[in-house]
Amino acid sequence: MSENIAQIVDGVVNGSLKDEDVIVWLHSIFEKGLDQKSTITLTKSMRDSGEVLDWPMEWKHLVVDKHSTGGVGDKVSIILAPALAACGLKVPMISGRGLGHTGGTLDKLESITGFQVDLSIAELKAQVENIGIAMVGQTDSLVPADRRMYALRDITGTISSIPLITSSIVSKKAAEGLAALVLDVKHGRAAFMSKIEDARSLAKSMADASNGMGIATSVVLSTMDQPLGCAVGNALEIVESVETLCGRGPHDLEELVCVQGGILLSASGVACDMEEGALMIHNSLNDGSAFERFLKMVDAQGGNSDDFASDYSMLSSLGLLDEELISTEIYVENKGWIEDIDAMTIALACLELGSGRKSLTDNVDHAVGMIIQAQIGDEVEVGDSLIVIYHRGDLPEGMSESISSAFSLVGEPVEIRSRISEIIR
Numbered sequence: 001m002s003e004n005i006a007q008i009v010d011g012v013v014n015g016s017l018k019d020e021d022v023i024v025w026l027h028s029i030f031e032k033g034l035d036q037k038s039t040i041t042l043t044k045s046m047r048d049s050g051e052v053l054d055w056p057m058e059w060k061h062l063v064v065d066k067h068s069t070g071g072v073g074d075k076v077s078i079i080l081a082p083a084l085a086a087c088g089l090k091v092p093m094i095s096g097r098g099l100g101h102t103g104g105t106l107d108k109l110e111s112i113t114g115f116q117v118d119l120s121i122a123e124l125k126a127q128v129e130n131i132g133i134a135m136v137g138q139t140d141s142l143v144p145a146d147r148r149m150y151a152l153r154d155i156t157g158t159i160s161s162i163p164l165i166t167s168s169i170v171s172k173k174a175a176e177g178l179a180a181l182v183l184d185v186k187h188g189r190a191a192f193m194s195k196i197e198d199a200r201s202l203a204k205s206m207a208d209a210s211n212g213m214g215i216a217t218s219v220v221l222s223t224m225d226q227p228l229g230c231a232v233g234n235a236l237e238i239v240e241s242v243e244t245l246c247g248r249g250p251h252d253l254e255e256l257v258c259v260q261g262g263i264l265l266s267a268s269g270v271a272c273d274m275e276e277g278a279l280m281i282h283n284s285l286n287d288g289s290a291f292e293r294f295l296k297m298v299d300a301q302g303g304n305s306d307d308f309a310s311d312y313s314m315l316s317s318l319g320l321l322d323e324e325l326i327s328t329e330i331y332v333e334n335k336g337w338i339e340d341i342d343a344m345t346i347a348l349a350c351l352e353l354g355s356g357r358k359s360l361t362d363n364v365d366h367a368v369g370m371i372i373q374a375q376i377g378d379e380v381e382v383g384d385s386l387i388v389i390y391h392r393g394d395l396p397e398g399m400s401e402s403i404s405s406a407f408s409l410v411g412e413p414v415e416i417r418s419r420i421s422e423i424i425r
């Protein structure tokens with residue numbers, strides 16, 4: 001079976017297998033699944049279908065990354081990667097674009113004027129060596145097997161198979177030459193997997209494959225029922241990332257950054273345990289070192305760190321002072337405590353405004369989106385601001401009402417819960 005898998009992956013890459021044959025194979029994995037050993041073999045074969053990054057002996061144990069299964073307002077990577085670099089780790093982060101209701105790290109970064117995500121492997125390696133961090137898109141030379149397999153899965157409805165998702169995601173992370181990886185697997189109404197049991201199965205499969213390839217891998221299972229933080233929309237999420245990098249972020253976002261960072265600092269031996277690592281990350285957000293690393297990355301990748309010297313220049317560089325951008329505020333109609341904010345309703349409205357892609361070829365409008373003004377647990381009075389919507393032209397009919405309905409209020413105080421439901425190490 002193992003030899004078979006390696007031969008098939010070879011055939012996928014060198015073109016000796018026709019689309020029909022690859023589709024039959026993908027369908028059979030989709031229908032029957034794969035055991036753990038074969039999933040690892042598939043993942044390794046896919047990793048080895050292209051270039052695998054190698055790093056100098058002296059610091060290859062410090063090379064780390066994270067992966068999130070995606071969510072609404074999930075800007076953890078943009079804060080975590082510079083914070084990790086500030087704490088001494090090396091982060092060659094290869095990310096994706098947004099599709100459907102979930103945002104993509106690359107689209108968010110591209111809101112920064114001049115920021116380039118298409119680096120060559122040589123540029124990526126030099127930047128990681130020099131400043132400890134690069135945040136880039138996929139290159140053609142890494143895991144070519146996944147490009148063909150993913151495209152065929154997309155048109156044959158075979159995306160949602162745990163072994164195929166595992167091998168697709170983990171092979172790309174393994175090709176970065178990582179020593180440690182943290183996976184943020186979301187569950188909830190706006191997550192790829194709504195049920196925690198399904199998220200746990202995917203998490204276990206990915207962690208087994210990644211650990212089986214020698215990468216020290218842990219998983220954080222976290223909820224994706226409400227948007228993460230207050231900002232949803234590419235440029236607005238960069239503003240919130242900068243706030244968090246300067247120690248002024250919302251607590252749910254900062255908690256995920258500190259916990260995932262703590263796990264990676266402990267896995268790579270820089271911190272003696274996860275708690276010490278989380279504190280190091282927290283300190284890097286409060287002493288300016290994480291923000292400094294972010295600014296170095298902005299300069300290295302074609303942006304201008306001077307744009308972040310004042311709020312005015314930052315908002316202007318991010319296109320948020322564009323005169324065509326209109327802001328509409330929605331207010332509280334009945335007093336109470338905020339119990340819930342439906343992430344899916346917010347995400348679909350942002351998609352409608354143009355902040356995301358309905359199909360792969362759509363262009364995104366980086367400036368549109370929303371800032372949630374009242375968080376879960378807040379006590380609000382009639383007339384208080386609930387949310388500000390940034391849009392162009394008239395708001396689509398019914399959108400205000402729909403966004404308003406995303407907020408559920410109750411008549412008594414609400415407990416604020418951690419978004420982290422489980423940590424699997």
Ligand code: URA
Pocket residue numbers: 150159164165166168169
């Ligand atoms: N993202 C990937 O890169 N691959 C999958 O299979 C699913 C999500």
